[in-house]
Amino acid sequence: MRRSLLPQIGAAAAALPPKNPGRMHTHADMDEQALRSALECSGQRFTEQRAAVFRFLVGTDSHPSADEVFLAVRRELPGISLATVYKSLETLVGCKLAVKLTYSDGSARYDGRTDPHHHARCLKCGKVVDIPGHLADGEFEYLRDHANGFIVIGYRLELYGYCPDCAREGVPAA
Ligand code: ZN
Ligand code: MN
Numbered sequence: 193m194r195r196s197l198l199p200q201i202g203a204a205a206a207a208l209p210p211k212n213p214g215r216m217h218t219h220a221d222m223d224e225q226a227l228r229s230a231l232e233c234s235g236q237r238f239t240e241q242r243a244a245v246f247r248f249l250v251g252t253d254s255h256p257s258a259d260e261v262f263l264a265v266r267r268e269l270p271g272i273s274l275a276t277v278y279k280s281l282e283t284l285v286g287c288k289l290a291v292k293l294t295y296s297d298g299s300a301r302y303d304g305r306t307d308p309h310h311h312a313r314c315l316k317c318g319k320v321v322d323i324p325g326h327l328a329d330g331e332f333e334y335l336r337d338h339a340n341g342f343i344v345i346g347y348r349l350e351l352y353g354y355c356p357d358c359a360r361e362g363v364p365a366a
Contacts (some may be wrong), residue, residue, distance in 0.1 A: 227289070234287040244268050245280040249290055249304035255311070255320040257301055293320065293348075311348075314355035323351060 227246055228238040236242075244265045249256070256264070262277040281302050284290040291303040293311070301320055310323040327335075327347070336344040354363045 230287055230289055231283070236283050236287060239280075241265075241269060241272055241276050242280045242283060244272070245277055246284055246289060246304070249281075249284070249302055252304070253322055255293060255301040255303050257299065261302065310351065312351040312353065314358055315352055316354055316358040319355050321355070325349075 224238075224243060227243060231238050231242065245261060248261060248264050248268075252264075254260070258274070258278045258281055261281060262272070262274045265277060266272055281290065281292070285292045285302070288306060289304075291306055293301045293303060295301075299318075305322065308326040310325050311320050312323050313320045327349070332347060335347065353359075
């Protein structure tokens with residue numbers, strides 16, 4: 193299935209220019225107390241469900257869908273529902289603890305990495321992988337200032353093509 197080349201902006205947090213480009217960090221080392229504080233800063237309660245969803249998200253680089261997060265977290269919390277997983281994901285995104293990548297076919301993936309980085313997406317299997325990098329100094333500001341009056345709150349750069357597994361089976365002629 194072919195999606196549009198320029199997916200909509202998901203979370204603005206995904207996209208702001210890097211403040212400290214050399215530093216790559218995830219929330220993997222964030223302890224429970226820090227997660228609690230981050231949630232409470234946004235007026236949200238710490239819950240076991242939110243913590244489990246958060247732990248799974250920061251521990252994977254697979255950019256899972258809500259269904260995939262549900263299947264994984266259910267192993268730890270058998271009683272959790274898909275609706276609770278979905279709401280937990282949206283809460284984490286709202287608190288800027290995770291990033292939502294939305295696509296024009298209505299699908300979404302979640303990213304526990306909130307530091308600046310790009311993505312490459314396979315047009316055949318849908319896999320999304322991290323690509324290091326950020327725009328050059330001043331590039332974001334230049335684009336923002338030439339955006340025909342748009343109020344720009346972020347950007348996403350996505351490379352697309354075919355992952356090694358799919359490319360091995362042959363790629364369509366460009
Ligand atoms: Zn693929
Ligand atoms: Mn990512």
